[in-house]
Amino acid sequence: MVWKTISKKLDENEYRLTPQREVILQVMIDNRGKHLSADEVYIEARGKSSNIGIATVYRTLEKLASIDVLYKTIFEGGKYRYELSLGESHQHHHIICLQCGHISEVEEDLLHNLEIHLEKQGYKILDHELKFYGYCPQCNPKN
Amino acid sequence: MVWKTISKKLDENEYRLTPQREVILQVMIDNRGKHLSADEVYIEARGKSSNIGIATVYRTLEKLASIDVLYKTIFEGGKYRYELSLGESHQHHHIICLQCGHISEVEEDLLHNLEIHLEKQGYKILDHELKFYGYCPQCNPKN
């Protein structure tokens, strides 16, 4: 199901699925919903196939992001993170826990109205990204 | 007016206003509303006082951000950017033009409802950050 959608995108972009790329993709699928940095992907990929190079990881993540198989973003902390992009357009709403660092997602897409508002002002909005900073339910002192 | 508020914060935090720090602050005030990277601040600061070191710029920006005189964030592009933080709490709504790179701000604070919603789920939200990507009125092909 997930693989089918992805393969299609790879084909469309004439991007060959080598063993290394397959391992990296599998890592991303296994971690669906998480936001992995390149070195985190590298470590997990090594577990599956011990002789994969860090350069290949960077290259592959970059390429997969450019064809929208992955979504690439950067959080406070200064390194890029990647997550599987699941076809649907607006899903980039993150809640970052300042205590444990856990990053979860908000499903709602409540920004549509605001985008309309901005377009009336002459902007053309293509995408948005929303980040909340605070404590997740586990870390919330009140809970 | 701006200076008064800032001096107060500096005093409260026992942060001395040396000539170098004053120059850096002046650069930030001159560029109110813009989002400068450390090296951009460095270049402008050099124009005003030719023998300021890059290390001092980094140190000062970092410190000023930690006492909320500046707001520090990171955009696609991988480097930190700083802007003057003007007392009011929620103002971190940015519109990034994909054409010219210009970053402007949305004044509205329409996320309050969403925050309430998340708090009902057990989260404790302390801050948020919203970024729109698209074309500004000048670059919008439709205009």
Next chain:
DNA sequence: ATGTAATTGATAATGATTATCAAAATCAGG
């Protein structure tokens, strides 16, 4: 004045990412 503490600027060290390049893998046509 004078000794102590804070600040500075140059530069080394670090961490993340990108570029380079020779070797290995893969492909397409005979």
Next chain:
DNA sequence: CCTGATTTTGATAATCATTATCAATTACAT
């Protein structure tokens, strides 16, 4: 299947932003 051309890979060098180090300067409190 061969074989030459093309793509991909992994190691590593290069780069870029940021942070740490440290001796020299500056400011402070007595």
